[in-house]
Amino acid sequence: MCEIQFLYGLEGNLSEEDLEVFKKMLAFGAQMNNDATGLMKIDGNGRIFTAKAKNFNVVTERIKLPAKVLLGHNRQATCGDKTDLKNAHPFANDRAIWVHNGVISNAESLFQNFKLSRDEIETDSYIIGKLVQYYVKNHKKKFVQAIQKTFARLEGSYSVLIYSRKEDVFYYVKNETTDFTFALARRDGQHIIIGSTDVRNIENAARNEKYGFLAENGYDILGLFDPEPEVIYRISDDGIFQAAKVIKKGYLTWDDRRYRKGWSSWNEPYSSYSCPKLSKWSYDY
Numbered sequence: 001m002c003e004i005q006f007l008y009g010l011e012g013n014l015s016e017e018d019l020e021v022f023k024k025m026l027a028f029g030a031q032m033n034n035d036a037t038g039l040m041k042i043d044g045n046g047r048i049f050t051a052k053a054k055n056f057n058v059v060t061e062r063i064k065l066p067a068k069v070l071l072g073h074n075r076q077a078t079c080g081d082k083t084d085l086k087n088a089h090p091f092a093n094d095r096a097i098w099v100h101n102g103v104i105s106n107a108e109s110l111f112q113n114f115k116l117s118r119d120e121i122e123t124d125s126y127i128i129g130k131l132v133q134y135y136v137k138n139h140k141k142k143f144v145q146a147i148q149k150t151f152a153r154l155e156g157s158y159s160v161l162i163y164s165r166k167e168d169v170f171y172y173v174k175n176e177t178t179d180f181t182f183a184l185a186r187r188d189g190q191h192i193i194i195g196s197t198d199v200r201n202i203e204n205a206a207r208n209e210k211y212g213f214l215a216e217n218g219y220d221i222l223g224l225f226d227p228e229p230e231v232i233y234r235i236s237d238d239g240i241f242q243a244a245k246v247i248k249k250g251y252l253t254w255d256d257r258r259y260r261k262g263w264s265s266w267n268e269p270y271s272s273y274s275c276p277k278l279s280k281w282s283y284d285y
Contacts, residue, residue, distance in 0.1 A: 080122030
């Protein structure tokens with residue numbers, strides 16, 4: 001299918017070294033997913049830049065600092081003309097920008113049942129943001145409630161990062177058929193969230209003998225996090241992740257386990273060791 005790559009600077013803009021890591025992540029993802037590459041960049045002032053190209057090198061050459069957030073997508077087409085860049089990620093509307101890995105098997109019926117326009121975009125992934133937009137505008141739902149109602153209706157496979165333009169935050173959600181790993185990393189005193197469909201991208205960026213990783217001039221990996229299926233995660237400056245309740249029909253309430261500058265759960269690779277949960281003031285342990 002596809003791959004998603006993600007870097008988020010918690011204390012400010014990313015560095016030149018971070019940018020090189022991101023370019024390598026895109027290059028690695030393009031080896032097996034080379035139908036198109038897309039990019040979303042947010043700088044420290046909230047300005048958004050997007051780019052799409054058939055060749056990932058064209059996209060990476062367009063990335064210029066400053067950048068606080070970098071979100072990339074390597075496409076392996078399963079639906080829609082792979083030569084038409086309108087079908088490449090990220091997609092956008094007035095409420096959201098999003099990337100998707102997977103196949104939404106009931107996308108066409110959802111477009112028809114909700115009378116939503118395809119806007120000349122053929123891919124199944126486009127239904128995600130269209131439904132979120134529909135629930136926000138037509139049903140006056142909060143953005144996270146719109147995400148819950150949207151994913152309650154989706155069938156198939158999905159791993160999605162979606163950005164709320166109004167809130168200036170990201171949300172992540174997946175189901176059990178897809179893989180994704182987040183890491184809290186540190187270099188030169190700066191803390192960064194790294195996310196990738198392929199954990200090898202994180203391994204390649206890391207330097208941490210404790211975790212079995214070692215790369216020259218890489219990151220110290222403070223912890224790895226595998227998102228739980230059907231849980232909505234929020235990514236912002238106020239916290240690395242805040243977990244919401246599992247997606248079900250009914251009321252949406254935030255999980256009581258909110259960690260500011262922390263994680264809802266941790267897993268260390270290749271062992272049963274549990275990392276302590278991090279707080280805003282305790283990155284070191």
